[in-house]
Amino acid sequence: MAWELMTEKWSGEVSTVTIGATKEEGGTRSHTLKIGGEKSLPCLFQEGNIPHEPKVAFEIWDIAPLDWPAELMLPYAETLRDPLEWANKCVRDYKAQGLCIRLQGAHPDFGDKSPEEEAKLIRKLLKEVSVPLIILGCGDDAKDNLLLPACSEAAKGERCLIGCAVQDNYKTIATSLLADGHNIIAESPIDINIAKQLNILISDMGLPLERIVMNPTIGALGYGLEYAYSIMERSRLAALSGDKTVASPFICFVAQESWRAKEAKNENSPEQGVIWEALTATALIQAGADLLIMRHPKAIQKVNQYIANLFGGK
Amino acid sequence: MGLSGLDIYKLLPKTNCRECGFATCLAFAMQLAKKAVEIDKCPHLSPEVKSKLEAQALPPIKLVTIGSGDTRLEIGNESVMFRHEEKFYRPAGLGFIIEDSLADSEIKTRVEKINTLKFERVGQLLEVNLVAIRQNKDAQRFRDTVKLVSANTALGLVLMSDDLTALKGGLDILKGRNPLIYHATKNNLSEVAQLAKDFKSPLCVQAQSLEEVSGLTQILANQGVNDLVIETGKKPISEKIWDLTQSRRLALKKSNRSLGYPSLVVVQQDDPYAEVQEAASYISKYAGIVLIRGVEAWQALSLLTLRQNIYTDPQKPLQIEPKLYPIGQVNAKSPVLITTNFSLSYYTVLSEVEASKIPTYIVSVDTEGMSVLTAWAAEKFTPAKITESINKFGVKEAVTHKRLVIPGYVAVMSGELQDESGFEIIVGPKEAAGIPSFLKSFK
Numbered sequence: 001m002a003w004e005l006m007t008e009k010w011s012g013e014v015s016t017v018t019i020g021a022t023k024e025e026g027g028t029r030s031h032t033l034k035i036g037g038e039k040s041l042p043c044l045f046q047e048g049n050i051p052h053e054p055k056v057a058f059e060i061w062d063i064a065p066l067d068w069p070a071e072l073m074l075p076y077a078e079t080l081r082d083p084l085e086w087a088n089k090c091v092r093d094y095k096a097q098g099l100c101i102r103l104q105g106a107h108p109d110f111g112d113k114s115p116e117e118e119a120k121l122i123r124k125l126l127k128e129v130s131v132p133l134i135i136l137g138c139g140d141d142a143k144d145n146l147l148l149p150a151c152s153e154a155a156k157g158e159r160c161l162i163g164c165a166v167q168d169n170y171k172t173i174a175t176s177l178l179a180d181g182h183n184i185i186a187e188s189p190i191d192i193n194i195a196k197q198l199n200i201l202i203s204d205m206g207l208p209l210e211r212i213v214m215n216p217t218i219g220a221l222g223y224g225l226e227y228a229y230s231i232m233e234r235s236r237l238a239a240l241s242g243d244k245t246v247a248s249p250f251i252c253f254v255a256q257e258s259w260r261a262k263e264a265k266n267e268n269s270p271e272q273g274v275i276w277e278a279l280t281a282t283a284l285i286q287a288g289a290d291l292l293i294m295r296h297p298k299a300i301q302k303v304n305q306y307i308a309n310l311f312g313g314k
Numbered sequence: 315m316g317l318s319g320l321d322i323y324k325l326l327p328k329t330n331c332r333e334c335g336f337a338t339c340l341a342f343a344m345q346l347a348k349k350a351v352e353i354d355k356c357p358h359l360s361p362e363v364k365s366k367l368e369a370q371a372l373p374p375i376k377l378v379t380i381g382s383g384d385t386r387l388e389i390g391n392e393s394v395m396f397r398h399e400e401k402f403y404r405p406a407g408l409g410f411i412i413e414d415s416l417a418d419s420e421i422k423t424r425v426e427k428i429n430t431l432k433f434e435r436v437g438q439l440l441e442v443n444l445v446a447i448r449q450n451k452d453a454q455r456f457r458d459t460v461k462l463v464s465a466n467t468a469l470g471l472v473l474m475s476d477d478l479t480a481l482k483g484g485l486d487i488l489k490g491r492n493p494l495i496y497h498a499t500k501n502n503l504s505e506v507a508q509l510a511k512d513f514k515s516p517l518c519v520q521a522q523s524l525e526e527v528s529g530l531t532q533i534l535a536n537q538g539v540n541d542l543v544i545e546t547g548k549k550p551i552s553e554k555i556w557d558l559t560q561s562r563r564l565a566l567k568k569s570n571r572s573l574g575y576p577s578l579v580v581v582q583q584d585d586p587y588a589e590v591q592e593a594a595s596y597i598s599k600y601a602g603i604v605l606i607r608g609v610e611a612w613q614a615l616s617l618l619t620l621r622q623n624i625y626t627d628p629q630k631p632l633q634i635e636p637k638l639y640p641i642g643q644v645n646a647k648s649p650v651l652i653t654t655n656f657s658l659s660y661y662t663v664l665s666e667v668e669a670s671k672i673p674t675y676i677v678s679v680d681t682e683g684m685s686v687l688t689a690w691a692a693e694k695f696t697p698a699k700i701t702e703s704i705n706k707f708g709v710k711e712a713v714t715h716k717r718l719v720i721p722g723y724v725a726v727m728s729g730e731l732q733d734e735s736g737f738e739i740i741v742g743p744k745e746a747a748g749i750p751s752f753l754k755s756f757k
Contacts, residue, residue: 226623
């Protein structure tokens, strides 16, 4: 038998989503983040183009986090009290390519900040730093329906990525984001059918599939990582086979999950928290993650190096 | 080439004689293609067709054993490219390279550290598998190092050397331990193959490309050397993943026997974090053996946890026996916590209860291995189900109080559960991390 490799020929591709708008594009960002566009499975450069490497954005909060482990607070220290200083530290000291602000303080249980107050913060933040922005609500559906439209308007034209929209709560958010020129995060509970349906519902409202990023709700290493891993593989295979309704890039909230793990909070081994976050990200990159939301500067540095390695070796 | 049901059908007598127990030859062929039935069931096959079908029935990736006794590592026999298609069967072996140029005391310290790398997670014991000894000095030093290492660990061993005298010396010492010989290349193929034959040891075959590897394994197979592990040389991570993917794919989809062996990878990164990340990439993508250098507990724990995740059966989540679990010195007044029989839920609750040092009963309800919220959504964790479990497990006999603590996420079922069970329902914390403080204030 003649020697022959076996290469897959894919007919589909993941849609490309651009986060951030530069001056020429009507915004004020210094650069944009392009994610998605894969015509092949992770790392298999020989079978199809993988135009954009996965990106990491630093997660910051509008209030000082209450329950972060010491190892995670250490690098940010005093800046945790002031979101603008915190954002600055990420960009200036740690060279963040993108920021993801979680408006936790708007949650009724965590300060109940008003939408106006949060919108003002978003305006300030956009002035303070010039990297592309991801904006997350507080997770309370009713509040997010007031909060996210206000923030969307405050960031009009900056082509942010905003979410999360869920199956029971997407209309208000999608309407605002459509009007203000942003991208949307569609969250589904580790379920490929719900992910698909939500993408269809959102695109039916006029927000094109090219402006949707999927959140498959991941579990951390050791805490259900494998569920999201397989859902992502399945949905990526479907996308590459031509199903456009699941062909959105993936956003993975890596830090949020991994720092909840008992292993990450091991005070006798500071490396363990860092590796827990870095390895959760690493495994998800192998499953097709496009945008990773992370916290610990060291874990982020390691993951960025890993990505550079994968893409330098193509 | 892999034969489809129809391919097999063409080779059968097509008489529909039913002697195989199936109504038609086609039905029998379909079962053969799925490897669900033995070829011998058909008494009318020519020897030629039979041998062709028998070859087809062999597992596409050979099962290879390294080491002996309880710590032996079995790899290979995989059947799918993606875990959701079925499952990944044989967890990749994790091994550690020790250089023979290190001082004896340092070698001993390392081996002792490797021996302690055992962790219990969600009811499973996670263990490392191999120690690989790499030659840097003369054959005598290698032999002495093999002796030292083997005397200090029961783990499977890998002999990493291109020096025949050194390999032979090591193999002499390791009789009965079934070590992996690393490695045969085109330069030493027949000599190393002879050693593998003489000592009946598994052998790692290395070449830079898969095509060359395939050529070497065919030569070896013709000589009767079949217990093989394959490796392509040093290359960037993504190229390595390409090789791992290709060899698995060609073996499974094209029945390419010459690549139908488990793969070994030596991790190249030096930085301790990058080393773990590189190893994790190969554990996710088809490696049979991953060799690293770092022996820190945090490195091993994170890799073994990833391996546990990747090799969990997607159709059958890790479950524990549904029953009433007394934790600590319980008495009739101890609190009763309700959770599911999904291992992760139960063990997460368990570790927090243990941390609280407060004796507590945990009721693990049979949710078919689903987690709290999933089970609740799927109606496997309902007031009726919980009540049934409480009655069956004798909670009323175990405690004199009438209070149950349910997970915070299912607070909504409180009223109905109270009516159904006759117990007072107390809503516990949403996250297990809140259990110790909850139990401390629980009177």
